[in-house]
Structure formats: structure tokens, C-alpha cells
Amino acid sequence: MLTSIFPNKDLTDEQEQVLNDILEFTRQGLQSKQKSVFQLNGDAGTGKSVILTQLFLKLETFAKQNQNDNYFLVNHPELLKVYQENAGEFPQLRKNRFLRPTSFINRLHKIGKKADVVVIDEAHLLLSESDHYNNFMQQNQLEEIIKLSKVVILVFDARQVLKLKSFWSDQRLAQVIPKNIRFKTATLKAQMRMQAPVKIIKWIDDLTDDLQLDKLNQINSDYLSSDADYDFRIYKDAEKMYQDLRAKNNEIGESRIVATADYPSTLDGKKHYVNEGKFHLPWDQYNYSKVTWAQKPETINEIGSIYTVQGFDLNYVAVIIGPSIVHDGTDKIRIDVSKYEDQEAFKNRHENDIEKLEEAKRRIILNSMNVLLKRGIKGCFVYFHDQQIFQNLKR
Incomplete structure (x- = not known):
């Protein structure tokens, strides 16, 4: 990585x-x-x-x-x-x-x-x-x-x-x-990290640039997937996604789960958890060691953030996309800025310097999704908090 x-x-x-x-x-x-x-x-x-x-x-x-x-x-x-x-x-x-x-x-x-x-x-x-x-x-x-x-x-x-x-x-x-x-x-221009076809890169870019939900081809009982060589899946259940990721980590290593900043987390020395149904795992802790978070084997038991994994390669990445991403009733998503927990990202002492402030906040959330979804060399698993998104893709 x-x-x-x-x-x-x-x-x-x-x-x-x-x-x-x-x-x-x-x-x-x-x-x-x-x-x-x-x-x-x-x-x-x-x-x-x-x-x-x-x-x-x-x-x-x-x-x-x-x-x-x-x-x-x-x-x-x-x-x-x-x-x-x-x-x-x-x-x-x-x-x-x-x-x-x-x-x-x-x-x-x-x-x-x-x-x-x-x-x-x-x-x-x-x-x-x-x-x-x-x-x-x-x-x-x-x-x-x-x-x-x-x-x-x-x-x-x-x-x-x-x-x-x-x-x-x-x-x-x-x-x-x-x-x-x-x-x-x-x-x-050429994508060098992800061993993915153009259609998968386009799926991610359409989502994070145009809020568009492109269809996927294959459906089974646990997830939606693509028929391409790259292992791209959309899961209905976060715990199932995590267990499949752990299997990949045991098989080839360097696989981690991450999430958008839609779940409470404070640097107070205590553990803060992401809960999605049966899924229950703590956020990563502040890393004081010289070894990066992504290099530590034990961090398969934690959830990485955008600040943890930006710039790093993983063999597989599993991404939990939280409550700020909402289905809009069509083939698109919308952004609910009020549900984004990383309010530190929105602190700005010179707000007049940024035109269309609310649009800038939405762009920050979409950027974080784009970065997280492009960490995986061999595969990317995705779970949406809003189940309507999964159901829309399934239809």
C-alpha cells in the first residue's frame, strides 16, 4: 500500500x-x-x-x-x-x-x-x-x-x-x-491505482460529480456487483460487507474499512463507534506512532477516515457512506449537509471569501466520497446508510 x-x-x-x-x-x-x-x-x-x-x-x-x-x-x-x-x-x-x-x-x-x-x-x-x-x-x-x-x-x-x-x-x-x-x-489522465475498467471509474465519478446513480449488472442475495474484472460491490448489509472484507484481508492483506464523516467522533482518547444494524466498529484513534494507520495489521478492527487513508493504496477498500447521502426519489442522490458530523471541515473564519458557501460544503462531502471510493487496487465494497439507494440500484 x-x-x-x-x-x-x-x-x-x-x-x-x-x-x-x-x-x-x-x-x-x-x-x-x-x-x-x-x-x-x-x-x-x-x-x-x-x-x-x-x-x-x-x-x-x-x-x-x-x-x-x-x-x-x-x-x-x-x-x-x-x-x-x-x-x-x-x-x-x-x-x-x-x-x-x-x-x-x-x-x-x-x-x-x-x-x-x-x-x-x-x-x-x-x-x-x-x-x-x-x-x-x-x-x-x-x-x-x-x-x-x-x-x-x-x-x-x-x-x-x-x-x-x-x-x-x-x-x-x-x-x-x-x-x-x-x-x-x-x-x-491514466488511472494507475485502481485495476478497474472505465465503467467503474465512471460510476464513481457520476456519483460524486453529478449525484447520478448508474445501474449495475449483476444481483445476488447479498450485494449488487459489476460484471467487470474489478471487484466492485454495493452491499445491503454493512456487517456482511465487513466480513467479506476481512476474508479478503486474510487472503491478500492490505484491506481496510473506511467511512464518510457522518458518525460522531471526538479526539478525547475514548472510542467512538459507527453503528449500522449489526455492524459495530470503532473509529480509528489518533496515531502517535511512526507507523502509519494503514500499515498496522490490527487496524482491520477499526474504521479509517478520510484523514487516515487519503493518498494511500489498499488492495481492497470497504466504504460506509453515511446519513448525509440521501436518495432523492429518482436515479440521483442529494446531500444533507446538516447530517455531516465533521463540522471542523466547515470551520472558516473568512466565509465571505468563498462564494456559494453551502455548495462548497456539499462539494467537500462529495470529494471525501470520491477519495474513499478510489483507494482500492483490486476491489471496492460500498454500503449506503440510506437503504433507498440500494433498492433503487436493485430495481
């Missing part, structure tokens, strides 16, 4: 071309008097992080010859652990160059220096407003990083925006990136 962001993974022709384009862009940027920004776009599972890890390995190899000052940033504590762990496997890499964005910004302001190249994974997680609780005092993390760097390489996916305080869109991104700089973009 972690090899996808290991620096020596083989690249596809598409990825190799993009990597070479970024390297040439960076080489020219280091020689230019202008600041440079390269934006790499792509859906979840298209291999953006694969390119970044190989890019940074090459940059750090060159840095020893050219004395360049490079950093790799990611605003995701679980992913940061993986990058720092991987750094220990390669003598060219330095663990202290892998940082959270706030740490980087505060460090460089303190020492009064600027970086040569800064690589940002999951740039859609950067804060787009100040957050004093997390020691970010400026107004926008990307804006600060550009000020403190000569060349910035960032990965961006608008479908993975999960909080209002890090609310990004293509338009908002364009407003932050200065007009008088060298700027280039590339977009990865």
Missing part, C-alpha cells in the same frame, strides 16, 4: 514524459531571474506522488553537486511519515527536508533564507487562510511558499479538497499564483 510513492517505482510513458518536462522546467527555473511554478494535475490514483518522489530524488542528487536548498512538503501527517521513512532508504535523501508546510514557512522566516526548489504533494491540503491554532500566521500557505522559493512544483486535485480552511479551486489557485512568473501545467 506504500510502494506507489517509493522513489524507484517504474514509471509509465506518460509519467516519464511529465517527469522529464518538470526536470527541464526546474533546470531553466534555477537559471532564470523569475520565480517558477509548475502545476501537476490529476485525479486520485493517476500517479502524481510517484512522479514527485522520483523528481525529488533526482533534485537531491543534483543538490549535492550544486549546493541547492530543496524541500518536500505535504500537509498530511500520515503521508509525511511515509516520505520520511522512505528517505532513510536512499543516501541522497535527507529526512529533515520533508516537512509540513507550516514548519517550512516558519523555519525559513526565522533564518531569513529562501529555498531553491520546493516540491508540494497534495497542494489541495494547503491552508488558504490563517490558522493560529496550527501556528500559521500568514494568510495563504501557497502564497508564502512561492515567496520563499525560486521554483515550486505542486500537485493539485480539486476533487480532494476536504476543508473550508483549505478550500481550493482552479480559479482560486490562479488568483494566488503571480502573473509575472514562469508557469506551466501538466495533467495525468
Whole structure:
């Protein structure tokens, strides 16, 4: 589940071309008097992080010859652990160059220096407003990083925006990136994580983009499924889905159950449970260890969240889609924002900065579904709290 962001993974022709384009862009940027920004776009599972890890390995190899000052940033504590762990496997890499964005910004302001190249994974997680609780005092993390760097390489996916305080869109991104700089973009198209046909990717995208419930072909007593090679199932019963997932985990490993943030959970040291009929399992706990949640064998007995598994690969993922997703009486769903329990995701101190606030909240919920549904390499199991959705698909 972690090899996808290991620096020596083989690249596809598409990825190799993009990597070479970024390297040439960076080489020219280091020689230019202008600041440079390269934006790499792509859906979840298209291999953006694969390119970044190989890019940074090459940059750090060159840095020893050219004395360049490079950093790799990611605003995701679980992913940061993986990058720092991987750094220990390669003598060219330095663990202290892998940082959270706030740490980087505060460090460089303190020492009064600027970086040569800064690589940002999951740039859609950067804060787009100040957050004093997390020691970010400026107004926008990307804006600060550009000020403190000569060349910035960032990965961006608008479908993975999960909080209002890090609310990004293509338009908002364009407003932050200065007009008088060298700027280039590339977009990865091929789905590399999910070994799924186009029809399954389309089913997920139609659901999370257009609220559309596409039909499935096969029906048995326990679930609806597709006739494709990819193991995609919609379950009527959450407990049955979980037991089938455990069987897959025993068979091939690296399989976990996750849920949308529609069930109460508080970081108070106590266990909080997701209950769906006979299904009864606790949310994941805050992970203080250096081992990621997804790597721990015992977490088959917990439910992962969007914050736990974003950016990770699983062989199989089982997704519980909670009460905020409601059948609308036709072949579509609707979003009930009031039932979404992760109100922290909706905290925003500058609400006037985001037009159509309620639509932004609905988009955050749909984004979280899209990310969760695209974790599984070999298969994805889905359960909807609203049983009318299952019945609609069955008809």
C-alpha cells in the first residue's frame, strides 16, 4: 500500500514524459531571474506522488553537486511519515527536508533564507487562510511558499479538497499564483491505482460529480456487483460487507474499512463507534506512532477516515457512506449537509471569501466520497446508510 510513492517505482510513458518536462522546467527555473511554478494535475490514483518522489530524488542528487536548498512538503501527517521513512532508504535523501508546510514557512522566516526548489504533494491540503491554532500566521500557505522559493512544483486535485480552511479551486489557485512568473501545467489522465475498467471509474465519478446513480449488472442475495474484472460491490448489509472484507484481508492483506464523516467522533482518547444494524466498529484513534494507520495489521478492527487513508493504496477498500447521502426519489442522490458530523471541515473564519458557501460544503462531502471510493487496487465494497439507494440500484 506504500510502494506507489517509493522513489524507484517504474514509471509509465506518460509519467516519464511529465517527469522529464518538470526536470527541464526546474533546470531553466534555477537559471532564470523569475520565480517558477509548475502545476501537476490529476485525479486520485493517476500517479502524481510517484512522479514527485522520483523528481525529488533526482533534485537531491543534483543538490549535492550544486549546493541547492530543496524541500518536500505535504500537509498530511500520515503521508509525511511515509516520505520520511522512505528517505532513510536512499543516501541522497535527507529526512529533515520533508516537512509540513507550516514548519517550512516558519523555519525559513526565522533564518531569513529562501529555498531553491520546493516540491508540494497534495497542494489541495494547503491552508488558504490563517490558522493560529496550527501556528500559521500568514494568510495563504501557497502564497508564502512561492515567496520563499525560486521554483515550486505542486500537485493539485480539486476533487480532494476536504476543508473550508483549505478550500481550493482552479480559479482560486490562479488568483494566488503571480502573473509575472514562469508557469506551466501538466495533467495525468491514466488511472494507475485502481485495476478497474472505465465503467467503474465512471460510476464513481457520476456519483460524486453529478449525484447520478448508474445501474449495475449483476444481483445476488447479498450485494449488487459489476460484471467487470474489478471487484466492485454495493452491499445491503454493512456487517456482511465487513466480513467479506476481512476474508479478503486474510487472503491478500492490505484491506481496510473506511467511512464518510457522518458518525460522531471526538479526539478525547475514548472510542467512538459507527453503528449500522449489526455492524459495530470503532473509529480509528489518533496515531502517535511512526507507523502509519494503514500499515498496522490490527487496524482491520477499526474504521479509517478520510484523514487516515487519503493518498494511500489498499488492495481492497470497504466504504460506509453515511446519513448525509440521501436518495432523492429518482436515479440521483442529494446531500444533507446538516447530517455531516465533521463540522471542523466547515470551520472558516473568512466565509465571505468563498462564494456559494453551502455548495462548497456539499462539494467537500462529495470529494471525501470520491477519495474513499478510489483507494482500492483490486476491489471496492460500498454500503449506503440510506437503504433507498440500494433498492433503487436493485430495481
